[in-house]
Amino acid sequence: xxxxSQDPRHKITKRGQNVTFRCDPISEHNRLYxxxxxxxxxxxxxxxxxxxxxxxxxxLLSDRFxxxxxxxxxxxxxxxxxxxxDSAMYLCAxxxxxxxxxxxxxxxxxxxxxxx
Amino acid sequence: xxxxxxxxxxxxxxxxxxxxxxxxxxxxxxxYVYWYRQIHSQxxxxxxxxxxxxxxxxxxxxIITEDRxxxxxxxxxxxxxxxxxxxxxxxxxxxxxxxxxxxxKGNQVVVIP
Numbered sequence: 001x002x003x004x005s006q007d008p009r010h011k012i013t014k015r016g017q018n019v020t021f022r023c024d025p026i027s028e029h030n031r032l033y034x035x036x037x038x039x040x041x042x043x044x045x046x047x048x049x050x051x052x053x054x055x056x057x058x059x060l061l062s063d064r065f066x067x068x069x070x071x072x073x074x075x076x077x078x079x080x081x082x083x084x085x086d087s088a089m090y091l092c093a094x095x096x097x098x099x100x101x102x103x104x105x106x107x108x109x110x111x112x113x114x115x116x
Numbered sequence: 117x118x119x120x121x122x123x124x125x126x127x128x129x130x131x132x133x134x135x136x137x138x139x140x141x142x143x144x145x146x147x148y149v150y151w152y153r154q155i156h157s158q159x160x161x162x163x164x165x166x167x168x169x170x171x172x173x174x175x176x177x178x179i180i181t182e183d184r185x186x187x188x189x190x191x192x193x194x195x196x197x198x199x200x201x202x203x204x205x206x207x208x209x210x211x212x213x214x215x216x217x218x219x220x221k222g223n224q225v226v227v228i229p
Binding site: 004031033035040042045048055056091093102104105107108109 | 148150152157158159160161162165201203207208209214215216217218219220221222
């Protein structure tokens with residue numbers, strides 16, 4: 001399968017614990033986006049990378065959140081000291097820049113986080 | 117990016133064409149219309165996009181009005197597997213910038229047997 005993959009698909013943790021999610025983008029896609037989706041809402045932008053550089057972070061991304069893309073390939077999203085409000089689906093998307101038009105983002109299946 | 121308005125929900129008959137409307141009256145000249153859908157508990161799936169001409173692919177057709185203030189996504193023969201939340205998104209283009217997708221709440225489409 002050559003699509004975007006995410007691991008794990010589901011994660012249950014206790015409040016205060018740290019969690020880390022991984023995203024493997026489509027091969028040769030140099031842009032990678034993270035979104036968060038809560039129940040009944042559309043996905044909301046968190047941050048994005050062009051190659052290994054993190055170029056923008058949303059205000060939704062508090063200091064407890066950190067994302068990396070060390071070699072410009074896979075990315076990790078870590079949440080420290082989880083809170084119940086962090087319960088959501090975390091989505092990763094990748095894209096290759098278009099020429100003269102917005103690129104199409106392709107999404108992974110998401111990681112569903114439940115904080116107890 | 118311009119704001120879009122979609123109905124919160126709609127039903128469609130299986131086997132019939134499903135016409136999903138979207139209003140984007142403040143769209144600017146260089147903004148594209150994108151459609152994604154999200155089947156329950158899955159990641160969003162890209163469907164189609166267009167600038168001003170009508171577009172068709174293996175999944176759907178996109179009809180954009182001449183003034184570009186609204187569009188319609190057409191699923192030619194709806195099946196039960198087309199039941200999903202459909203998102204209409206308007207976005208501009210910056211080669212070096214953040215081309216984030218601004219999702220609204222979408223249109224919950226239910227295909228009825």
